Amino acid sequence: MNNIVNTVGKYLYWLSIPRIGFTDVLDILIVSILFYQIVKWIKTTRAWVLLKGIILLLCIALAAYLLQLHTITFILANTMSVGITAVLIVFQPELRSALEQLGRKNWIANIFSTDTDQVKEGYTARTLQEIYRAAIEMGKVKTGALIVIEREVMLGEYERTGIPIDGKVSSQLLINIFEHNTPLHDGAVIIRNNRIVSATCYLPLSDSVEIGKELGTRHRAAVGISEVSDSITVIVSEETGDISIAVNGKIKHALAPQEFRDELSVLREENTSSKKFKLWKGLNRNERKNRE
Known part of the structure; x- marks a missing residue:
């Protein structure tokens, strides 16, 4: 018992x-x-x-x-x-x-903060359209630019090397940032959740021997950030006005406007569930309306 x-x-x-x-x-x-x-x-x-x-x-x-x-x-x-x-x-x-x-x-x-800035929203058609317009306009006048579009991998350490902006993405703001002889034109712009979060950011330079000698530091920096993250970087050459895109450690150089539009359209939705979203519908129609 x-x-x-x-x-x-x-x-x-x-x-x-x-x-x-x-x-x-x-x-x-x-x-x-x-x-x-x-x-x-x-x-x-x-x-x-x-x-x-x-x-x-x-x-x-x-x-x-x-x-x-x-x-x-x-x-x-x-x-x-x-x-x-x-x-x-x-x-x-x-x-x-x-x-x-x-x-x-x-x-x-920090403990009691309700900040939700880090929540992924996904890039809207308007944001992609503004990036496209800014790059095309800067290419026409040969204004050098380096635009980093953040995706899943956060770029906080590179964002902190620049000057905080926290402005809504617009072609006018991007063109003004990269305008010659302005305080913010040197370095890269980082875009997150449809907002420009920082400018004049320093990016790591790539050591790849596959990058052509005709491409300068701006292109090497774009490839460098694409090697350490899944970001997409848009480069506008200051010498030729050519538009290039760096992604996954590779660079696609001297894209035509239609090719550039197609490359931007592969951006995936950035949200907590990591689902794909439909991108940039009616861009051609909107472009025609704006021309008219």
Whole structure:
């Protein structure tokens, strides 16, 4: 009888609700806030892509362990031990920037902030139309321009190198930014959620040997940002007025107006569900109306 009572008592102990005190609630709250801030920081840098790659590797490692694939398990186990050091080396600038922001941030205001700027809205037909018009007009007068259209990979670290704008995308604003001898004409413009978020941004230069010698620093920077993100970058040459597009580490040079329109139309909707959306309907009709 005593054995039965002891066994039932053990089960009841595990099923009982533990007593939660003030310190427990405070501990959970602090950990939750720290975890949220870390994830928020990761989402605004290239580390988000790295995190998804690490999760994929962990899933592969788990599947290999369950299926008793000893060779794959051995390779992944030894690779992971070196991977942490590699991550610290590769993302040293981002980690340093995060620590600097940690000291400057207003934590109280940040915790209770209702800011929703990071929510993906998807590029509207109007935004694409304004980018198209601006590039065509700047190409006619040979005004150099570098327009980065952010997609899934956040470009927060490059945005912070420029001057905040936070203006609605319009062809007039883009042309004015890149006008010769103006304070904002040098560097790149970053567009997110149908708004110009920053100008005069510094972009990483590509080391690719496939880039032609006739293309300058502006084109090399466009390829560089496309190598580290999924962004689409529009380049207007200051020497020739040619319009080019860089995406996925490749550059399509000297596009005709129709080719440029077709390339812009492949932009995918940027929203939380990552669904495709219908792009740029009736652009030709609107262009004809504007001409008339």
